C-alpha cells in the first residue's frame with residue numbers, strides 16, 4: 001500500500017497538481033481510479049489520429065503517392081489528424097497545469113477579448129451563417145489572470161459555435177456586478193438533457209461521441225472551463241433545454 005500511495009502521489013505531481021497527502025486508502029484508491037481513467041481516455045483519444053496517420057503514410061509510401069489526386073486528398077486527412085493531435089495535446093497540458101501560482105493578474109478589456117475570440121472563428125461563423133452578438137460595456141476592464149480567463153471564454157464560445165444550429169443566433173453578454181464579472185454565452189442550438197448536464201463538465205465526457213468527434217471536440221473544453229473558473233474563485237452555471245438551446249454563465253470575482 002505504500003507503493004500505491006507513492007505511485008498516486010507521483011502521478012499527481014507529474015500531472016502538475018499537488019494534492020494534500022492523505023493516508024485514507026479509500027480516497028487513494030479513488031484517486032488512482034481517476035488517474036487510470038484519465039490515462040485510458042488520453043490513450044484512446046491519441047490512438048485514433050495516430051493510427052490514421054500511420055495508415056495513410058504507409059499507403060502513400062506503397063505507391064498511392066504517384067497519383068496526384070490521392071496524394072492531395074490523403075495529405076489533407078493527415079493534416080486534420082495532426083491538428084487534432086496538436087489541440088488534444090494542448091488541452092491535456094491545460095487541464096494538468098499547476099495553475100494557481102504561475103500567473104499574474106492583469107487588466108483585461110472584456111469586449112476586446114470576446115471580439116478577438118469570435119474573429120478567430122470567422123470562417124465557421126460564415127459557413128454556418130451564424131449571427132453572433134456581443135453585448136457589454138466597451139470600456140469594461142476586469143482584473144483577472146488572462147491565461148485562465150481566456151480559455152474559459154474561448155471554450156464557451158467555441159462550443160456555442162459548434163453546437164448552434166445553422167443560421168442560429170449566439171449571444172455573448174457580459175457585465176460587472178459589485179466585484180464580479182458575469183460572462184455568459186447563449187446559443188439556440190441542440191441543447192443538453194437535464195441528466196447530462198452535470199456530466200458534461202467531466203474530462204472527456206461527450207453527449208454524442210460521434211458528432212462531437214466530427215466537430216473536432218475532445219470532451220476537455222468544459223472541464224477546463226469549470227477548473228479554471230474555480231481556480232479564479234468563481235463558478236460556472238448551465239441553463240439548457242434540448243431543442244431550445246444552452247446558456248453557460250460564468251461568475252468570477254475581480255482579483
Ligand code: ADP
Nearest residue numbers: 159163200206207208212217218219220221222
Ligand atoms: P467537446 O470538445 O466535445 O465540445 P466539451 O467539454 O467542451 O467537449 O463539452 C462536452 C460535451 O457537452 C460536448 O461533447 C457536447 O455534447 C456538450 N456541449 C457542450 N457545449 C454545448 C452546447 N453549447 N450545446 C450543446 N451541447 C454542448
